[in-house]
Amino acid sequence: MSPMLPKLWFKDFSDTSFVIRGENLTPIAFLVGYISQTDKTKAYVHFVGVDPEHRSEGLGKSLYEAFETKVLDLGANHIEAVTSPANTTSLRFHEAIGFMAKDTSGSLVLPTEASGHKDFDGIGEDRVLLSKTIRAQYPIA
């Protein structure tokens, strides 16, 4: 995955990136995201990785929660991400944590029911476009 993750990224976007460490402080899961430079209301999840030996432990969910809290604080009101239409695990995960998908028709549908945007990231690289509206919870006065 090296081309997707130049080392300098971890520094340049460290305030919106998170790592979870396990035994001996070994990284077992991480998320790299950013606030769009051209639209400060938009946060984008660039990459999430979870150690195969630590799947189904809720680490991905924890990372997204940390990211959501942080970008909300920085002024974003929605989160975007993309995934491959073939990656049903990812689609189910995003659906479970409240993401919707923008269908090719432009309407919002459940991620598991979305069709991929053909060749979105290059020839053969179809993508489902995911988004989640976020907002601060204010107590009723």
Next chain:
Amino acid sequence: MSPMLPKLWFKDFSDTSFVIRGENLTPIAFLVGYISQTDKTKAYVHFVGVDPEHRSEGLGKSLYEAFETKVLDLGANHIEAVTSPANTTSLRFHEAIGFMAKDTSGSLVLPTEASGHKDFDGIGEDRVLLSKTIRAQYPIA
């Protein structure tokens, strides 16, 4: 190069990214860069591509000039980039437009004389770390 260039990047960093178009408005060269989210004084050139049929026409230099002018305006005071130590064309190019390289000892040397930082972007992915100090030219009063 698809993994290095998700489509959404062109949108999220469009204010610090540039394209040069040729006949029929076909893109013949482009640069994607950004201002570091964690250090607003630092601008980073993520990717530069020039159509092989349009090499040696100064397009890369023009793109870097446009980028430098823009990020200076946005408050950056230096530009960083990385390249492979095997890419002598890139090293010579950056040297010609005023970049220096941070050697493994930490000192600044000419890019063509720099040693690569071993495995910087992953196993087998050595990188020369390039930087250029930029500043606005003020007339003497």
